[in-house]
Amino acid sequence: MKRLTIKDIANHFNVSISTVSKALNDSYEISVSTKEKIQRFAKENNYKPNFNALSLKSRKTKTIGIIIPNMLNYFFAQVFKGVEKVANKRGYKIISCISNESYEKEKETLEMLSNGSIDGVIVSIAEETELQNNFSHFENCIAAGIPIVMFDRVAERINCDKVITNDFDGAVNAVQHLVKTGFKNIAFISTISNLQIGRLRHQGYLKGLEKENIAIREDFIINIKEDDYKEYENVLTPIFAQKDIDAVITTDESSAIAAMKVAIRKGHTVPDNFSVIAFSNGILARHSSPKMTTVSQHGEQMGATAAEKLIDKLENNNDTHNETFIIKTDIVERKSTKSYMVVHN
Amino acid sequence: MKRLTIKDIANHFNVSISTVSKALNDSYEISVSTKEKIQRFAKENNYKPNFNALSLKSRKTKTIGIIIPNMLNYFFAQVFKGVEKVANKRGYKIISCISNESYEKEKETLEMLSNGSIDGVIVSIAEETELQNNFSHFENCIAAGIPIVMFDRVAERINCDKVITNDFDGAVNAVQHLVKTGFKNIAFISTISNLQIGRLRHQGYLKGLEKENIAIREDFIINIKEDDYKEYENVLTPIFAQKDIDAVITTDESSAIAAMKVAIRKGHTVPDNFSVIAFSNGILARHSSPKMTTVSQHGEQMGATAAEKLIDKLENNNDTHNETFIIKTDIVERKSTKSYMVVHN
DNA sequence: ATGAAAGCGCTAACAT
DNA sequence: ATGTTAGCGCTTTCAT
Numbered sequence: 001m002k003r004l005t006i007k008d009i010a011n012h013f014n015v016s017i018s019t020v021s022k023a024l025n026d027s028y029e030i031s032v033s034t035k036e037k038i039q040r041f042a043k044e045n046n047y048k049p050n051f052n053a054l055s056l057k058s059r060k061t062k063t064i065g066i067i068i069p070n071m072l073n074y075f076f077a078q079v080f081k082g083v084e085k086v087a088n089k090r091g092y093k094i095i096s097c098i099s100n101e102s103y104e105k106e107k108e109t110l111e112m113l114s115n116g117s118i119d120g121v122i123v124s125i126a127e128e129t130e131l132q133n134n135f136s137h138f139e140n141c142i143a144a145g146i147p148i149v150m151f152d153r154v155a156e157r158i159n160c161d162k163v164i165t166n167d168f169d170g171a172v173n174a175v176q177h178l179v180k181t182g183f184k185n186i187a188f189i190s191t192i193s194n195l196q197i198g199r200l201r202h203q204g205y206l207k208g209l210e211k212e213n214i215a216i217r218e219d220f221i222i223n224i225k226e227d228d229y230k231e232y233e234n235v236l237t238p239i240f241a242q243k244d245i246d247a248v249i250t251t252d253e254s255s256a257i258a259a260m261k262v263a264i265r266k267g268h269t270v271p272d273n274f275s276v277i278a279f280s281n282g283i284l285a286r287h288s289s290p291k292m293t294t295v296s297q298h299g300e301q302m303g304a305t306a307a308e309k310l311i312d313k314l315e316n317n318n319d320t321h322n323e324t325f326i327i328k329t330d331i332v333e334r335k336s337t338k339s340y341m342v343v344h345n
Numbered sequence: 346m347k348r349l350t351i352k353d354i355a356n357h358f359n360v361s362i363s364t365v366s367k368a369l370n371d372s373y374e375i376s377v378s379t380k381e382k383i384q385r386f387a388k389e390n391n392y393k394p395n396f397n398a399l400s401l402k403s404r405k406t407k408t409i410g411i412i413i414p415n416m417l418n419y420f421f422a423q424v425f426k427g428v429e430k431v432a433n434k435r436g437y438k439i440i441s442c443i444s445n446e447s448y449e450k451e452k453e454t455l456e457m458l459s460n461g462s463i464d465g466v467i468v469s470i471a472e473e474t475e476l477q478n479n480f481s482h483f484e485n486c487i488a489a490g491i492p493i494v495m496f497d498r499v500a501e502r503i504n505c506d507k508v509i510t511n512d513f514d515g516a517v518n519a520v521q522h523l524v525k526t527g528f529k530n531i532a533f534i535s536t537i538s539n540l541q542i543g544r545l546r547h548q549g550y551l552k553g554l555e556k557e558n559i560a561i562r563e564d565f566i567i568n569i570k571e572d573d574y575k576e577y578e579n580v581l582t583p584i585f586a587q588k589d590i591d592a593v594i595t596t597d598e599s600s601a602i603a604a605m606k607v608a609i610r611k612g613h614t615v616p617d618n619f620s621v622i623a624f625s626n627g628i629l630a631r632h633s634s635p636k637m638t639t640v641s642q643h644g645e646q647m648g649a650t651a652a653e654k655l656i657d658k659l660e661n662n663n664d665t666h667n668e669t670f671i672i673k674t675d676i677v678e679r680k681s682t683k684s685y686m687v688v689h690n
Numbered sequence: 691a692t693g694a695a696a697g698c699g700c701t702a703a704c705a706t
Numbered sequence: 707a708t709g710t711t712a713g714c715g716c717t718t719t720c721a722t
Contacts, residue, residue, distance in 0.1 A: 003461070003489065005715055016693045021717060031691055046485075048460040052406070053715035056397040056698050063440070063462075071422050071429070074628075081416050084443050093462065095408070096441045098429050115393040116348070116699090117408075117438065140391075144348070230631075257632050283417075284632050287602050350699055361709045366701060376707055398699035401714050461715090 082303025170329035175208025183247035232258030290335035419627035427648025520553025528592035577603030635680030
């Protein structure tokens with residue numbers, strides 16, 4: 001039951017532990033014959049150097065932390081996948097934590113991890129933290145020598161690497177796509193108006209309208225609380241009944257589905273006289289009827305980039321330079337919008 | 346930048362490191378006054394005992410591993426959430442790995458983790474592993490003193506704690522629900538016929554028919570390869586065209602959605618003359634039109650149970666008894682089936 | 691080519 | 707009440 005150690009191996013061959021250590025590390029100091037027999041024995045007996053002893057000595061754990069606001073969100077799951085892939089490739093383990101959008105949990109997690117458990121951390125800021133605008137726990141972490149890479153939901157004023165989406169441009173493009181396919185009464189439905197990324201998408205929406213010379217209608221900007229997602233349809237129904245909306249851009253999938261249902265129930269045909277584009281690249285988009293056109297965020301690539309950048313920094317101590325990487329969104333055309341092709345015909 | 350250690354504190358107060366250690370652990374051996382000043386100093390300077398030193402000494406890491414076949418699967422994400430919640434509550438960290446359904450990856454992960462990184466591991470077996478029927482890596486792990494808890498996809502012959510769903514009964518109930526609401530030509534669509542849980546659901550389906558005195562029709566049993574999920578509709582269309590199927594039970598959400606679409610396209614009205622029940626509790630079920638009735642698996646509860654059981658075992662070394670916990674499924678009635686109520690009226 | 695010894699940060703048995 | 711020491715498993719410098 002007790003795990004094999006170099007001490008055991010040393011005893012077995014009547015050599016010193018340092019000989020064993022060197023032999024296992026293939027040192028030139030050790031004769032080929034002893035290296036061979038020791039390595040073979042180690043292999044046969046499934047020797048594995050103790051992780052904690054190694055980490056204690058080297059002050060490196062080869063593990064990174066990741067703090068995610070909500071694991072049931074497909075986007076975050078994708079990011080996680082990207083991080084895992086890169087971390088695995090480069091020999092790192094991942095300790096993962098869910099903040100549940102809570103400031104306290106996020107803070108406690110960071111403190112728990114900054115005791116030598118991890119070398120660095122990847123984080124997307126909890127909603128509560130963003131609202132409270134209190135980022136000192138991140139500053140402490142960085143000051144303690146644990147590098148941070150933030151993704152998607154980042155804190156402007158924290159000096160660290162960041163991986164973000166071009167939310168603003170994504171919204172501009174979405175508006176222009178809709179206008180080019182014949183829609184002008186475009187509503188903007190946001191479930192994240194309290195988050196920075198929500199504000200950016202909102203601004204992009206406004207900019208898109210401006211570019212297309214469409215007057216802004218304040219009553220076309222619809223903010224919904226995120227947690228009454230079961231209520232989206234109920235919220236939207238009266239609004240759609242009263243207004244001559246013929247297209248929507250939403251900040252998430254659920255509200256896009258709700259909007260589509262309500263529009264269809266009202267008698268619209270999607271995409272012929274009602275179009276919808278949703279931010280996100282989740283599964284819902286691929287399963288709705290009709291399938292949904294999205295502003296896709298490339299979550300996996302964001303995760304991979306964050307991990308690459310973090311590990312680069314961990315393995316290159318003199319790298320003190322911080323960058324912000326912008327992962328471009330793409331409009332993935334499905335069936336909830338008309339395509340340019342059709343229009344050009 | 347360098348982290349504060351008890352040695353530093355000892356130097357600062359001109360006492361020995363053991364005094365500091367005892368003071369920080371509130372030992373009765375140390376005078377109240379020195380305890381106070383040392384504890385205050387530690388707190389003010391944000392002292393944190395080094396994780397690796399602690400683990401090396403105690404041979405406990407207070408971290409558990411979790412190996413999941415696919416993080417983009419909502420069910421597994423739910424399980425993860427349950428594990429995280431319990432682990433966090435009981436002071437454990439989680440190292441999470443994705444096997445991507447690969448035997449090699451699963452095996453390597455297990456080996457990587459069994460070097461003292463973790464105290465125990467929670468795992469749902471990769472598809473490839475189940476097909477190869479090769480579980481020696483789990484046996485090695487257990488033999489090395491690292492307890493395993495398996496969930497959902499478990500290996501019968503491995504002697505460890507298990508947390509499973511009553512797949513068989515779930516399918517029986519689904520059949521009976523359909524029959525009671527007036528459907529007799531019930532097809533069974535499986536995307537996981539190669540997995541044990543798939544076989545159990547299949548058998549439950551057969552048993553349900555038997556109980557209801559409905560003849561089995563082999564051509565109503567439809568097995569689809571999981572990875573051509575984009576093709577589900579294409580696969581199903583000709584089948585539905587030829588046969589007088591009026592209800593389906595599916596092993597997953599995606600194929601249920603496809604079945605519903607194909608049925609509707611064929612002219613059926615769901616649920617009036619065509620019903621569907623899907624295994625799973627994902628987001629798709631809540632967003633489809635009509636919303637889908639499911640055999641819900643309670644992923645979060647499964648994760649929580651697995652974590653509780655594993656940690657119980659870790660903290661109670663003489664607990665050598667292994668159990669299998671069955672988490673019951675529930676039929677969650679939504680709009681793709683008629684309800685008993687309607688029938689009884 | 692091999693070994694002795696120190697040290698990573700901590701705990702705990704054993705002095706004093 | 708405080709200190710000394712050994713040891714957790716390993717690497718590495720410095721003998722030999």
